[in-house]
Each structure stands twice: as C-alpha cells, then as structure tokens.
Amino acid sequence: MSSRAARIALALTYGIANHALFAVAIAAMIAGLYSGLTTGFGRLEGFAALAANAALVLQFPLLHSFLLSRAGRGVLLRLAPRAFAADLATTSFALFGSLQVLATFALWSPSSVVLYAAEGAWWWLSTVAFGASWALLVVALANAGLELQTGSLGWWSVLRGKRPQFRDSPTHGLFRRCRQPAYLAFALTLWTGPTLTLDRLALALVWTAYCALAPLHKEARYLARYGERCELYRRRTPYLLPRLKA
Numbered sequence: 585m586s587s588r589a590a591r592i593a594l595a596l597t598y599g600i601a602n603h604a605l606f607a608v609a610i611a612a613m614i615a616g617l618y619s620g621l622t623t624g625f626g627r628l629e630g631f632a633a634l635a636a637n638a639a640l641v642l643q644f645p646l647l648h649s650f651l652l653s654r655a656g657r658g659v660l661l662r663l664a665p666r667a668f669a670a671d672l673a674t675t676s677f678a679l680f681g682s683l684q685v686l687a688t689f690a691l692w693s694p695s696s697v698v699l700y701a702a703e704g705a706w707w708w709l710s711t712v713a714f715g716a717s718w719a720l721l722v723v724a725l726a727n728a729g730l731e732l733q734t735g736s737l738g739w740w741s742v743l744r745g746k747r748p749q750f751r752d753s754p755t756h757g758l759f760r761r762c763r764q765p766a767y768l769a770f771a772l773t774l775w776t777g778p779t780l781t782l783d784r785l786a787l788a789l790v791w792t793a794y795c796a797l798a799p800l801h802k803e804a805r806y807l808a809r810y811g812e813r814c815e816l817y818r819r820r821t822p823y824l825l826p827r828l829k830a
Contacts, residue, residue, distance in 0.1 A: 588745075594668060595743035598675050602682070602735045609682040609689075613773075616689035618714060620701075620779030621787060624692025633693035640688045641787055645794035647684060649801065651677055671742050678735025688787075695783050702778035713776040720758075721769035727757035728766055753806050755817055761826035763803070763817070767795040768824055796824060 615623050628636050650656040657673065663680070664672040702710045729751045731737040741748040758765035774788035807814045821827070 592743060595739045598672055599739035602675050602679050605682040606734060609686040612686050612689040617773060618777045620781035621692055621783035622694045624694050626691050626693030628693040637693055640691060641790050644684045644688055649798060668742050671748055672738040674732055675735040675738030697782035699782060700780040707778045710778040717769060717772035717776045724758050724765040724769045727759055728754050753810055762822045762824055764799040764824050767799055771795040
C-alpha cells in the first residue's frame with residue numbers, strides 16, 4: 585500500500601470511528617437525560633452503585649479538563665501514529681470525549697428514585713424545553729465551528745493531506761449574546777425534560793458546576809493567544825448568562 589493510500593485509510597478509519605461513536609454517545613445521552621437516567625445498563629446496588637455512579641459523574645469533567653492541558657495533549661499525541669498524531673489530535677479528543685459520555689450513560693446504575701415526573705401540559709412543556717435546549721446546543725456548536733467540535737477537523741485534514749486550519753476565536757451568532765453559549769446550552773440539557781430523578785439531579789449539579797467553571801481555563805488560553813482583542817470581547821460580552829438585547 586502506498587503512503588498516500590495508507591494516509592487515506594487511516595483518516596477514514598478515524599473519521600468513521602469518531603462520528604459513529606459520537607452519534608451513539610449523543611443518542612445515549614439524550615435517552616438517558618430524557619428518562620431521568622433510568623436507561624443505564626449498570627446493575628450495581630447500594631454503596632457499590634453510589635461509588636460507581638460518582639466515578640462516572642466525575643470522570644467526564646476531570647478527564648475532559650486534563651486532555652485540554654499540556655500534559656493531556658501529550659496523551660492525545662500517543663493515540664495516533666506519530667506522523668499524524670498532531671493533525672489527528674482534535675479527532676482523538678472527540679473520540680475520547682464520546683467514550684466518556686457513552687460510558688456515563690450506558691454504565692449508569694439507576695436508583696429509580698423519582699423526584700418529579702411531568703404529566704399533561706407540563707409533560708409537553710418540559711419535552712419542548714428539552715428539545716429546544718438541544719437545538720440551542722447545536723447552534724452554539726455550529727457558531728463555534730462544528731468541524732472542531734465534532735472532531736472532523738483532524739481526520740478531514742489528514743485525508744486531504746493538509747494541516748488543520750483552526751478558526752479564530754468566535755464572536756458572532758450566539759457568541760454575541762454571551763461568551764460561553766455552548767456550555768450554557770449543555771447545562772440546559774441537564775435540567776430540562778419531563779423526568780427528574782435523584783440520579784439526574786446529582787449529575788446535573790456536578791456537570792452544571794463544570795459548565796460554569798471550566799470555561800475560565802479556556803478563556804485564559806484565549807487571552808494568552810489573542811491578547812487585547814480577546815480582553816475587549818470579554819469586557820463587552822457577558823460570561824454565561826446571555827444578554828437579550830443586541
């Protein structure tokens with residue numbers, strides 16, 4: 585096999601694996617949140633279930649943040665052949681993130697402690713709110729650059745034999761209303777939906793805290809990279825709660 589054919593095969597393998605896993609992970613998350621985390625396949629009980637679920641809740645924010653650090657990037661560079669590891673880093677990051685999300689919702693051991701189950705008009709309202717929060721998340725990710733957020737930037741660049749080209753720091757679309765619309769929308773998906781269980785409440789509390797705190801590290805990186813231009817954007821744009829007027 586020629587080097588060009590090997591590169592194309594590698595890129596397509598990563599691309600197919602990345603997007604297939606991404607789709608399965610998102611489907612598992614939607615089903616899990618909508619049902620109040622009652623769809624997990626975990627069968628642990630008592631303290632074992634509590635410990636395992638706590639580990640699932642914490643592994644996403646902790647490992648996700650670690651992989652965004654310098655040490656974490658070193659790990660990502662070991663997840664692909666050396667010649668293409670740097671170019672495939674965004675795809676490797678997305679793959680790892682999808683595995684984390686899938687593990688959380690697939691391995692969850694449900695407690696079945698229901699705190700609230702919407703009925704009638706409230707069921708319709710909560711279902712619409714759940715769908716709207718996901719639609720908002722898609723728009724926010726599109727504004728930020730879907731090719732980066734979904735991991736396609738890496739494998740597609742390798743497929744074409746070019747280096748990945750990263751977008752500038754986004755300031756358009758939803759980013760005109762607040763600096764972290766994707767994190768806001770992600771948090772909303774945790775709290776909307778017709779069924780609130782003790783499980784979902786615990787997950788929502790921890791992951792919402794992550795959505796509120798994690799962007800501070802991200803903004804520090806952007807400030808170091810873009811300097812005064814980033815600082816001006818920070819001054820005129822709210823952090824997480826959006827400005828309703830343009």
